[in-house]
Amino acid sequence: MNDSHLDPRINRFREKIVKHDQLEDVLDHVIRLVTSPRPETVAALVGPSGVGKSTIIRAVQRHLCALHAERMERDPGFLPYLSFKATSPLDGNFSWGDFFTRALVKANEALVRKKFIPQMQVELDGSTVNSARGLIPQELRRSFESLIESRDVQVMIIEEASALLRIKKSGIPILQFEVLKSLAVQLRKPILLIGAYDLLGILDGGGQLLRRSDVVHFPRYKLDAGASLMTGAQGQAPQAFVNVLHTFLEAIPIEKEADLIQHADYFLARSVGCVGVLKDWLDRALVSVLSKPGAPVLTRAAIKEAALLNGTVLQLTEEAKAGEARLLQCSDDELARQLGLDSMPALDAPFPPQTTEEKEKPQKRGKSSKVGNRGPSRDAVRTASDPAPSTSA
CATH class of the missing domain: 1.10.8 (Helicase, Ruva Protein; domain 3)
Structure with a gap:
């Protein structure tokens, strides 16, 4: 967008960036996830709208460019990252075909618009397929996977990733989770999802996706009743x-x-x-x-x-509180109860001391583990009057 018509004072203010006090910690966490990933990593950066997630994304992109600057200069086809937005569906169901198309366009992939099948009937493995529309997303996916592998894309960054979970019918979008899981397994490259708290729907996926997922929370500022900035106020700004x-x-x-x-x-x-x-x-x-x-x-x-407006503030607050509540961990006592334990084992707990009976209980001597080793017994002492032992064969 051309901002030349704007008052320069507005432009100067809009260019001002102020760091959240936890931005560095969140940024370091995200960078660790995408530069030293486990195989098949799916990471999610979540937080309320307007908290500064876009600032994190831009910083991650700059870091990846600096990290791979030498290779980028040597190999013009190499991509340190591929970042694009997932768009909300027009018909209420998320479109993977549109998703892969936008990714290919973002990477300047050639002939994206040619990746379709114009015939009403096609021959596939000796069979005739009357509706080829269903094959188009598969072809786009293969092109996407080929792009990631051929250009050695290091990180896939998907902004507004909550759109992945948009479906008409209520329930868990199982298909989306399965596609994400299969992409992570197939490409073995980290996928970074960015979105508001509704992206936490990823936690409703199956165990295979859940064990590959890392959730990074970028929190908002909250009123602190313990601060002393403004005496007499019910809530204090940190x-x-x-x-x-x-x-x-x-x-x-x-x-x-x-x-x-x-x-x-x-x-x-x-x-x-x-x-x-x-x-x-x-x-x-x-x-x-x-x-x-x-x-x-x-x-x-x-x-x-x-x-x-008050209603808008209330809605944003309720969404933030609901997301924060979902991120709360259950207590150790609750986890122990679900696991059928009296209490959760602790890594730093000391070993239980031996009882007096255990200390006084005599230890049984085991037999020697090596054949031919003599046991601990006293040999007979030979005197001068005793005959010398025979040495004959």
């Missing part, structure tokens, strides 16, 4: 969020009303603790102020006017 808000306010290149930073809890609550939501909110306020005559000033009124 200092990390205060720093983010301060950086964004400083990046807005117009005059601002005083002491906005003192209301960090207001900004956190209405942005659901997501950096992207906060930035979009301030962006709308800036655009609104600059569109009005007179000297531009970012006022409290402009900020309130640009805030999300």
Whole structure:
């Protein structure tokens, strides 16, 4: 999109990127998964909308390009990664044909539009197939697999991956899980899925996919009742969020009303603790102020006017809380109960000490394990008057 018509002050603010305080940890985790993967890895980066997952993706892509820079220069056909978006289906059912087509187009694969069968009838293994439409996705998949192998794609990054789980009928999208599993097994290259909490539907897949899956959570900021930033407030913004808000306010290149930073809890609550939501909110306020005559000033009124509706904030909050609840692990006691144990074994638990009876119990001597070894017995002592032993054969 051409932004040349925009006020340069808007462009300067939109170019500002502020790091989430957990971004480095999440980024390091994702990079470890895609650069040192187990065979057949399917990893998922999940988090609420606007938390900063796109920033993670761009950083991972830059890291992969830097890591493979020498080979990229030596081999123009090599791809350190293939990144594309999965689109929501128009008819309610996810289309693998569209998925593979978009991947091939993203990689500039030649003759993508020629990968179809024009005849109404085709001969296949001696049999006539009257409907060839079902063969098109299979051909596209083979082309996709050939692309990954021939260009040695190191990582497949699928954005908006929640679309993979879109089906008309209610229930678990078993087919999608099976395709993901088979792709991971066939290609033996890591697949990185990016999406909101509904992507956690991957955890409903079969055990074979589940054991190959790694879920990385990118959390939002939350109100902290234990903080002391604003005395008397019921919920306090953590200092990390205060720093983010301060950086964004400083990046807005117009005059601002005083002491906005003192209301960090207001900004956190209405942005659901997501950096992207906060930035979009301030962006709308800036655009609104600059569109009005007179000297531009970012006022409290402009900020309130640009805030999300209460219903939208509530929906985003409920989605975030539901996703966070799904990521909670069951307790050791619950797991032990499900496994039929009194308690879960612990790796750092000491061995139980021996009882007094076990310590005093005499140990039985076993027989020598080697033939010809003498047992521990005392030999007879020969005196001078005893005859010498015979040496004859």
